[in-house]
């Protein structure tokens with residue numbers, strides 16, 4: 001299989017497992033997201049720096065205003081200079097910040113796009129294992145956290161760091177010893193940060209995991225909405241969602257506690273730094289070693305030095321949250337994906353215009369398969385042939401492994417032993433896109449997607465013409481329905497097609513598969529939900545389709561397949577008999593029993 005990692009079915013630790021990425025790896029991932037935008041980051045950073053430098057000129061200008069005032073000179077010039085500096089600084093900073101924030105939005109867009117593309121290309125076994133609600137939360141809430149990091153935190157961090165450095169340089173020029181006093185106090189915050197940051201990241205990751213869990217519990221409840229109501233389980237499901245929400249809250253509160261502690265540390269160090277400078281500087285002024293205006297200017301720089309500290313601490317804590325989000329996004333990015341499944345061959349690329357699939361046959365030879373290393377064997381050497389054209393039916397008790405046959409033909413899963421051919425060629429030799437383009441697949445519960453009837457029909461063949469659609473509707477006896485519907489093909493079918501009957505849903509799924517002009521139609525038939533009229537209609541439809549293409553049908557009711565060209569009887573992962581209805585009734589005990597329970601032969 002052309003995956004860029006292990007094949008499907010391999011047992012890998014996946015996103016279900018707790019994130020184990022180290023701090024350094026997470027930072028690298030964050031920078032990987034930012035790297036493509038480094039020019040904008042640089043420009044935004046430079047603008048922020050210029051804005052900060054303009055701000056940094058203010059204490060010097062203020063000193064000049066004070067000195068001029070003391071000397072009784074003209075104030076207009078220095079005051080005007082100060083005002084221009086304030087305005088220019090504000091404008092330049094705003095431009096820098098806008099650039100950085102726009103960059104943040106682009107990073108979020110890119111990460112959402114690649115995450116969604118990645119998720120839809122994951123292998124079926126991985127998606128079986130993952131929870132849809134959790135995947136949704138990664139696309140929604142984790143990428144949103146990333147935005148907070150890239151727009152707010154990173155922008156503030158860059159600007160604040162520049163202001164901090166600029167102030168430190170100016171203070172070093174003005175008074176080196178006083179700067180040393182200041183930095184000694186400020187270093188305490190740094191130490192505190194080293195201890196606290198990993199704790200914030202851990203709590204944040206746990207909060208995001210809990211949020212993902214909340215999404216998946218809610219998703220489960222919504223998927224089975226009617227069952228939840230019918231089972232009177234609203235309160236229990238609410239409690240389950242709420243438990244996950246409480247967990248997210250608790251983890252969030254833990255992160256907030258650490259964040260506040262970091263904030264207190266930053267605040268205390270700022271106060272201490274002011275006191276220290278006031279004390280040491282005041283003593284030097286009293287001793288006549290320093291001018292009062294220089295002390296005031298120094299204190300103003302101190303303000304520039306310390307005010308970004310709070311901002312830096314806040315940004316770093318926000319970045320810790322972002323690192324947690326990056327970790328969760330990255331967990332998906334490390335899972336193997338299938339190769340692009342757009343068919344490589346010309347005709348299939350334009351479904352509306354292609355000539356249509358010639359019927360193809362399928363063979364299974366000694367196929368051994370289990371869904372995972374820790375799962376029981378489902379196929380114990382399955383061998384059968386469904387030649388091109390006509391109808392081959394798979395029958396057998398529930399759990400015999402019939403639906404698994406379809407999953408293997410579609411290469412959703414890989415068998416551990418044996419081989420499968422479609423159209424005389426091993427399915428591993430077909431490009432995946434071409435293989436799937438030959439197949440029409442109707443799942444057992446025939447999912448119909450929300451949207452219009454038309455959207456559902458052309459789902460697998462976006463180029464289908466009106467004529468082709470009309471043909472498929474007539475073939476599946478849906479033309480009457482479409483005529484009856486006030487909005488015809490444009491009728492909304494509701495979430496999972498709930499506005500259609502079970503029989504209609506199934507026929508819509510068949511029409512959709514037919515529009516792909518498959519060379520082999522795989523039909524997992526759930527006739528149990530159909531009434532006699534609908535069942536008969538479906539039987540007619542299938543028989544008619546089998547005259548044009550190969551149909552491999554899984555029949556849960558034998559009445560559907562009595563007319564099949566060949567019937568494969570499966571039991572417990574093995575093929576136990578093969579023949580026509582009459583041959584099997586005569587020769588196979590299990591088949592006779594199945595037929596008897598369904599009143600097809602006298603018991």
Ligand SMILES: Nc1ncnc2c1ncn2[C@@H]1O[C@H](COP(=O)(O)OP(=O)(O)OP(=O)(O)O)[C@@H](O)[C@H]1O
Pocket residue numbers: 128371375378396397398399400401402403404405556
């Ligand atoms: N995605 C899956 N992951 C793990 N085990 C699975 C999966 N799908 C099916 N199984 C297991 O494989 C076995 C065969 O299932 P399969 O759906 O192929 O049977 P079936 O003959 O189609 O049954 P039914 O007639 O009830 O649909 C069952 O025991 C089932 O529990």
